[in-house]
Amino acid sequence: MSSLIDNAVALHRDTEAEVPLAIPVEPDEASITAAIAEQICQARQSVDICFAEHTTRARRVIEILRARNETVRVRIARSEPGRHRVPEHWEDLAASEHIELRIARVPLIDCVIVDGRSAVLIADSALGPQASLTRSDGVADALHALFAAVWCSATPVPVRIDWDGHARATFVKQVLGCLNSGMTDEQAADELSVSMRTYRRHVARIMATLGANSRFQAGLRAAELGLLPSPVPRAAPPES
Template sequence: MESTVVKHRDRQSRNSWVAAVETEDREILRAARELLAQASETVDVVLAAEAAHARVIHSVLSEWLTEEGITVRTRMLCAQSTLDWQFVQRHTGDGQPLEVRVARIPLLAALIADGRSALVCADSAVGRRASAIRDPGVIETLQTLFDGIWRNALQVTERIDFGDRARTDMVRPILEWLRLGVTDEVAARELSVSVRTYRRYVAEIMALLGANSRFQAGVRAAELGLLPIAPSQEPPQLRR
């Protein structure tokens, strides 16, 4: 029995492991490039880390996605603070394999290739840490967490464009009022427009955000960085 247990442990040690990676940018780039080079079916990315990690991951992904013949399905989960609109516009649409969504996720940067190997970078109490992971159990847990967040995350396809500066300035209070449930009559009065015109603005905003309700439009606007995530205590600029 003891011999069987020893053999089992040895077999697990050979087949699954977690290796530390130096946290300098060049080492993270090297490890990320090696991981992406092995991917043949899927690459899942979590990008909610501090700015240094985010820059490195954006850089290596941009380099990889511009290689000729890349068809690997690539999903990226971003936090609001790490959503790079230029990156999204450059690498999504027109048959490109990248899809980007925004969600509220912990500080973390990770790449998962084919559900079999991963590179994870995170901050800890003792500084930056990075690990190359091939342990099936750890990978399965990471993949399950990713898939669960992905299902409920907000899809990002292109920058939300409300037109000129004046129109954009008008849209922001409308979004806040939608989130706070201000009546159409009150909001229209604040904008000095008719209720019918205000409702037309609301319909256009909901269509741009892909929202099914007014409250959802406000929440999505916050997640995309168009509004602060924490709602104000009262509607903006309402006249007493």
């Protein structure tokens, strides 16, 4: 029995040694997209995806996900919420039962992890995109653990927020701006030319829509989702 176990362990080690840590992918978008598509099509349980920002590559990957007939769990994390709004069709994607979208608080690199066992990593550089495919258990496990850590601290993207028209959306932004600036309810109501009761009612509705339990949490969610109005620079005081 002991020799049988030793032989099995040795065989496993030999198999691991034959698996390269990374296989280079041709450095062009078509080849990279094809490598990602192949991995996604082979998924049986899960697909975990990181995007640094919304790019043509990201749109193509989303199209691949939409074309899948099988249902696997898909988690997509995207960074840079302060610089880019969440595209509307990403919010539509969030309506899918098996797809979750979150906005990460940290910078990310483009990466697709399939079943926690293989991954495609892409890094953009001045020389163009550089990509590698890995099926190494050690590398895949490390990437999967890193994704899990990012995912836990990321903010869920809700199904598209409907503010009931442009005028309503504009007013919501003004209310969020008042909350973000630290105004009292009385000051905010005066700023928006509404009664304090009306202002508080709007604040309560916004909190409910954002799924926030406090005004502070509502402010954080609004900032992470890019809903806050752009700050208006204050004019310099006149010279005396």
